[in-house]
Amino acid sequence: MASEITAPLPGKIVRMDIEVGSSVEEDMEILAIEAMKMENIIYAPCDGTIEKILKKVGDEVEEGDVIATVA
Template sequence: MTEEILAPLAGKIVKINLEVGAKVEEDDEALIIEAMKMETPVFVPCDGTVKEVRVKEGDSVEEEDVLAIIT
């Protein structure tokens, strides 16, 4: 099963807590997006392994952009 972590809103990536190959659990904090001076945490949707991280700190993202892949 493959799950995508999607951006819940447009903003800038300020912190990434994921590394490719790392084991993660549902509801772990994956990364933080800043929008309008507010930081919003984004959580892992399922247990699994980080297959891909598609963003880096400082990147701007739009709502529904794929941020990472969990398998």
């Protein structure tokens, strides 16, 4: 079953260190969202492989938006 990587706050994706097929480990830095001129690091929720990426660098996200899935 896939786990979702969601935006914890509204902002703009400024860095993404993953691509489809990337292996990730729980708590690994995978992307950054800029909000109020501060960069917020987002971490992988579990071990697995990136299955799908729904957003890209430069996209604005709202709290709860799904950014990617890990299987």
